[in-house]
Amino acid sequence: MFLTKIISDSRLIAYPMPVCLVGAKVKGKPNFMAVGWFSKINNDPPMMMISLLKVQYTAEGIKENKVFSINFPGKNLVAETDFCGMVSGRKADKSQVFKVQYGELEDAPMISECPMCFELKLRDTIELPDMYMFIGEVVAAYADEKYVNEGKYNIAGAEPFFLIESPTYQYFELGPQFAKGFSIGEKIKVVSPK
């Protein structure tokens, strides 16, 4: 035994979370919320999940309209992102924080200042003890053209950032590239099974 058991407490979050802003209309008005609990979950069609507290204002809007957006901010938007994580749409009109634009889905407000945004149709809602996990299908992707070259989006160039929750809440930048994927692993050798 090399590792020590510590806690099985949900406050312990063991990874730096990329941060997105989820957009939804709530009661007819655009609202945005910072979310760290999200992931891609399917290739074809492209699908993503987000997990929101049941009481969250944004959850109301997604349940009502069955569509939402996922917007990836660059680090120049850290204050706006943090605000959208601190303050509920019940208390502040967050439609004022960003320039809002729409694509194919009229109830999925996107953020023009974000280098990349996705529109999603709600495909399923999984009820968990505290949260709703919303499963969405990506119906279109939008990007600031300056980060797109030959159809490829320059993720690092768009200056994504991360939220770390332990030991304290802090935002971190992306660091330098240090290894090649699907490449550096070639040096590991194991005996093959028969």
Added chain:
Amino acid sequence: MFLTKIISDSRLIAYPMPVCLVGAKVKGKPNFMAVGWFSKINNDPPMMMISLLKVQYTAEGIKENKVFSINFPGKNLVAETDFCGMVSGRKADKSQVFKVQYGELEDAPMISECPMCFELKLRDTIELPDMYMFIGEVVAAYADEKYVNEGKYNIAGAEPFFLIESPTYQYFELGPQFAKGFSIGEKIKVVSPK
């Protein structure tokens, strides 16, 4: 309209993915797989999801044993991690790559070299078009004590890293801290709704 519609293709991944290693026993032997599609999804009890291609060897083991582990590697393990993403357990005996240890669940092998590991019980399996999304409840967390201080785990100190898939597959380090969470957002002011 400020953003331009580009593609709605699943190959476009818009965020740097933290990378974990999922551990499972398959046919009685420990196996590990690099996974970027995962997230926390519930607070109490703490729950996480991972999304794996249906054909993946690790998926077989999770379906069989109903338990798995999530292990967070530091950047010193990038080659081993990349290997576990490149090569299937059907082709290589990945039980040789790491020192394996067990906690409370006898079929959830953990990686001693990882600074933090979780044991999970499978709570639900959501079938998606390409993938199985496995929903697990964290039953215990383990960490290298050198990253734990007064019960708090130093995420940044454990040197997590990220996989970026566009424009090419590359691993990136975590960068410097640049803003305080639940704090920098205070400077944003909007008119409150009536």
